Amino acid sequence: MKESATASAPGKVILFGEHFVVSGFPAIVTAIDKRVKIRLTNSVENRFVIVSGQVCSAWSLNGQPVGAKHSPFQALYDMVNAVCRDHGIKCVGRAEIDSEIMGAAGLGSSAAVAVALVKAFSDLHGLELTIDKIIQYAMKAETEFHGRPSGIDPTIAAVGGTIIYHGPGKYMHLATPANPKVLIVFSGKKRKTSKMVNHVQQLARDKPRLFGELTKIYSIIYREAFSAIQKYDVEKIGKLFTMNHLLMRALGLSNESVEKIIEVLAGLGVYGSKLTGAGGGGCVIAVAGENIERIAGEMSKIYPHVWLSQTGCRGVGE
Ligand code: PMV
Numbered sequence: 001m002k003e004s005a006t007a008s009a010p011g012k013v014i015l016f017g018e019h020f021v022v023s024g025f026p027a028i029v030t031a032i033d034k035r036v037k038i039r040l041t042n043s044v045e046n047r048f049v050i051v052s053g054q055v056c057s058a059w060s061l062n063g064q065p066v067g068a069k070h071s072p073f074q075a076l077y078d079m080v081n082a083v084c085r086d087h088g089i090k091c092v093g094r095a096e097i098d099s100e101i102m103g104a105a106g107l108g109s110s111a112a113v114a115v116a117l118v119k120a121f122s123d124l125h126g127l128e129l130t131i132d133k134i135i136q137y138a139m140k141a142e143t144e145f146h147g148r149p150s151g152i153d154p155t156i157a158a159v160g161g162t163i164i165y166h167g168p169g170k171y172m173h174l175a176t177p178a179n180p181k182v183l184i185v186f187s188g189k190k191r192k193t194s195k196m197v198n199h200v201q202q203l204a205r206d207k208p209r210l211f212g213e214l215t216k217i218y219s220i221i222y223r224e225a226f227s228a229i230q231k232y233d234v235e236k237i238g239k240l241f242t243m244n245h246l247l248m249r250a251l252g253l254s255n256e257s258v259e260k261i262i263e264v265l266a267g268l269g270v271y272g273s274k275l276t277g278a279g280g281g282g283c284v285i286a287v288a289g290e291n292i293e294r295i296a297g298e299m300s301k302i303y304p305h306v307w308l309s310q311t312g313c314r315g316v317g318e
Pocket of ligand 1: 105193277
């Protein structure tokens with residue numbers, strides 16, 4: 001066994017189809033250039049320790065938390081513990097999380113952490129886990145964390161690029177001539193994915209005809225988006241963002257600050273913008289033409305968290 005291993009995985013933005021993907025429709029998601037890095041060592045002999053910034057949690061050899069009973073990393077520990085059980089490994093070590101991805105903002109930070117941690121663990125112990133196996137373990141942590149995830153976040157964190165995602169194990173890389181930059185603006189409000197997913201699923205049950213009509217419109221947007229991305233038609237992608245956002249509004253996922261951001265972005269000349277991720281706050285994404293850098297500069301004067309991100313970035317790895 002090695003003494004240490006490092007791995008990193010990217011965050012993501014959902015370009016089209018969040019929530020619809022939970023109901024079985026395909027979504028389009030891309031890996032961004034913000035990453036989570038994990039450094040794992042076997043320097044600890046009788047515990048498993050997870051550290052991120054000021055937060056540190058530990059578990060004894062029999063799986064009991066050491067110190068505080070409720071750890072924000074419990075789902076991550078349970079995931080590592082499952083890998084240990086499956087491979088007959090003692091669950092010890094120290095994992096340090098170093099993240100560039102804002103949490104609870106729709107950028108896939110929890111999945112990126114889970115994917116990078118499994119990969120580092122696999123490398124440290126020479127397990128040679130396949131990408132699909134890594135996704136399955138990360139799904140375990142995501143399920144504990146979010147309740148009913150579609151699996152889109154761990155999949156993109158693992159495979160990278162830009163993919164069509166259609167449910168666990170069902171994804172396809174989208175061949176694109178180039179990857180557009182996206183402008184990401186944080187709305188100032190963090191939120192819980194599970195709460196937003198429950199809200200939409202409840203609406204789908206309460207108003208099946210309305211939801212059915214929205215899914216029909218989504219299917220048209222999806223098909224057009226698929227071809228716009230393949231042709232690198234950024235202007236069209238922007239217009240389709242705006243349409244997808246209107247569906248998210250209809251599902252009750254937007255709020256005043258999100259709408260304000262969208263209005264300001266439109267005033268600055270983006271091709272289009274939308275909420276990304278579960279909604280109820282989180283982030284807005286936009287695409288624009290050559291003036292995107294200038295727009296990013298203008299937005300940064302108004303909003304504290306603005307990123308101009310590369311898309312189609314690499315998945316889990318060094
Ligand atoms: O956790 P978020 O904000 O990245 O949302 C993930 C996308 C959803 O479709 C809302 C949930 C899911 O698991 O697909």
